[in-house]
Amino acid sequence: MASHPSSSTAVAPGSLIDPRALMALDSLELRARTVVRGFATGLHRSPRHGFSVEFTEYRQYTAGDDLRHLDWRVFGRTDRDYVRRYEDETNLRCHLVVDQSRSMELATQGLSKAAYAATLAATLAFFLQRQGDAVGLMTLDAAVREFIPARCRPGHLRQLLQSLERAPSGQATDLGAALDRLVELVPRKGLVAVISDFLVPVADLFPRLRRLAACGHEVVLFQVLDPAELDFAYTEPTRFQDLESGQLLEVDPASARSGYRARFEAHQRSLRESCLDLGIAFHAIDTRQPLERVLLAFLERREGRGAVVTSGGGRS
């Protein structure tokens, strides 16, 4: 039985870790552990914990297990006691789709979006893995870079972390194609968490998201943004260079700021409305935001979707 943390007691505001301090840790795994450990401290205070456990294997009986789940036939044949999981039990299979394009390299506050996204993905993976869920990973830039199917094996997390630690590359972001590919690769329903800056036309993205949702996946979008992208607080006339295409643009921020903000707001609004239409969770995060808060918002959102989050249960 999985339970959900209470937002009021889960994370004390004073205990939040500044992302910049967190990034001082070299190891991605250590970062993820740090976030989850701090989070779990708050979690254990809650009477409910976990949100999804769907098992498909045998587990040795341990004292305290409900005897209803004991597989007597195996016990009779081999004289060993196993707790049996029924095949039709639903397992949470989560796929993390992480954008590793060059646009994620922007770092005006000393912390790049890519590093933040990788830590967020690692944190989610660690958190889910800790609950025993299967976690997969797809990294992408102009095309799909790597795809790791969802597994729950020991050592799987390390593989995920290695993939996440790779430096951003690529001259473009083709999120739509990656999502299409994900639909083909993952036929079973599950959780798909897309971590990107989503600085792509919504019109291109929307059909792919709809297809993903139509396949029965629960989709969560984490939009990682740099504060400079939010407020465009440049002052001097500058030549801006596109991180992906290398294209140069002469811009006088004083005159261009209002237009930028208007277009950016329109984009965000469009993205948010599209998600609302499709019932997709959408989290816009800037890199100054503590990761615990993101994780908490994510969990709260899932709590709100109680029907989606199903607890694992056995059938004797």
Added chain:
Amino acid sequence: MNFLAPLFLAGAAAVVLPVVFHLIRRKTREQVPFSSLMFLRVSPPRLTKRSRLEDLLLLLLRCLVLGLLAAAFARPFFRRPLVLPELRGTIRREIVLLDSSASMRRGGLWESARSKALTAVDAAAPGDAVAVYSFDRQLRPVVTFAEWNSRPASERAAWVRARLGTLTPGWATADLGLALMRAAEELSDASTVKPGEALQVRLISDLAEGSRVQALASFEWPKSVRLTVDPVVAKPAGNAGLQWVSGGAGTAIKVGEGVRVRVSNSADAVRESFSVAWVRSGSSEPIGAAIPVYVPPGQSRIATLPLPGTNVFAGLSEVLLIGDTESFDNRIGVIPPEPAPVQLLYVGTDGGSETESAGTGPAHGPLFFLRRALEGNPQQKVRITAERADAMPRLDDAVPADLIVVTSELTAERVAPLRERLNAGGSVLLVLPPDGGSSVLSALSGVTGLAVEEARVKGDTLLGDLDFKHPFLLPFADPRYSDFTHIHFWKYRRLDAAALPGARVPARFDTGDPAVLELNVGKGRLVVFASGWQPSDSQLAVSTKFVPLLQSILESAGVGSVPTAAFTVGDSVPLDPREPGPTRIRTPHGDLVPLAAGTASFDATTEPGVYAVESTVSNGAAPRVLRRFAVNVDPQESRTQPMPLETLERYGAPSIVVSDRPATEARPANGGALAAIEAEAQQKLWKWCLSAAFALAVLETALAALSARRALTPRDGLQSSDPVPS
């Protein structure tokens, strides 16, 4: 505050530039990476006016830097009464150096200089010691320290005034360096300096550009001696000078060709058109047509002045420059040098045969080649007297023989006068005749029992060992001319050099036998050639070495050098001590200076003009002019533009104080300017301006770098830092 170069203050107008640049938006050069340009549109920086200035501190700093730079270049100073440091209240010991060179003859300069000198003397306190020296090429005392000290303090000024009253500028050029050096040495002489005395050299001069200062370069100026320059300045009217461009020694002026003169004009001249003409000594009336010369200021032109008549040098030996404002250097004497007379006595078997020289003799003998080698040289007037060997040589005092050439055996009685001449200081060149010469060599050298024999030569021999340090061979010392291997010798006479004590052998054959031998006999010198130069003996006469070799033998005999006929005032004119009889010199003004017999030089060339060396024959006949020479004002003296004081400093003079003391008469027009220069040099405010500008520039750079860094990073807090709510 005053400025030495106020025009540079116009540079301060450049402060407008930073203000304008601050008002105009800077076109960006920075490149900033950004995640995506999808929300950005091109908006090039506007080059429009801003309504208000930004970065006021930077703007202020930039304006200040420019203003300070402009001020530094304008050389600011505070005009205040000059305080001559460390001289006040101490006992002065001062040498007043009064320039008496020819350029001081310009209008009013001498009077001005003299009154400055008197002012300096008047200013002396009773305890001070003042000496006055005048200088041109030499330093001459007018009043020495000893004379000054010997007079009562009350009489000194009047006494110096009387001394200076008789002083006039000379005609020589100014050796400023030498004068300063000597004066400084005299002042700093440890034996006369008392402790606590302030030592000063006061230079009163027009500081003409042509003054020589090079002597200062090798002189270490004593630290205790201060140099005060009290310049006298002429009206800037410019000056043109005249110089004879001689074609070198021995170049005779030919009728029809004319004389070339260089007319040079000073850079500050106001006149450009001049003319040159022949004049008689002491007269300014042009003879013949004057040749117009156009010389722009600061340049020089060569003009050719044709000779007006055939007999040029009968009193017509001076060229006058017409049209110049300053007349002291407008007249030059033009006396071309005359060829040196060379008397040569030849004694040989082919002597006395005049037909030989026409080339009709049985063979070309030594005389034939000797005539061709020596005659026709423009620098020498060679007279060869040829005597036959069987005739008694005519040798007496009336026929001076600078060199006696003997090429044949002579009987003892015929050798005797030659030997006497040799003993008396003459020079004899003995060419050993074929199959002999031992008796004549013995007789001439005074060494008996000499063995001379014809050498057995297989084919030919060459000169093997040459001593290029010997005066005979010195002209061939250069490797380009030292090749004697193409001169073949077929016959020569062997003699033992060791048998002749004191003999020097400049050249030997490759067999080791002497080829040329030199021996001092009595006061004279005997040169022995072991082989003849005629083709029957060797190829020497037809080689390129023959003429230079004879010339160097002649020169070492003391004849053949050409006396120069152009001198400058103060030069020592070499005289020929062999001039017969008592001689005297007639100066341009007609004064007669008797010369003692054997006088080697004449030093009293104190005025320009044409001097004549005359022979005063005791029989009362008219004096015969032996030689004339011209003494001119040094062309350097025509460069009358004031030299910058930095020139003196560059040559090692100490930091110079320019005196601002007003002269008793009309003060020079730029006296105030000189005071300003001195005040500025003392205060050196420009250094402070530059230092401040530099410091502000560093500060500005730091501030600009800081603000640029700020501008390149987006500012926090411009908008709410909260993330977009999801």
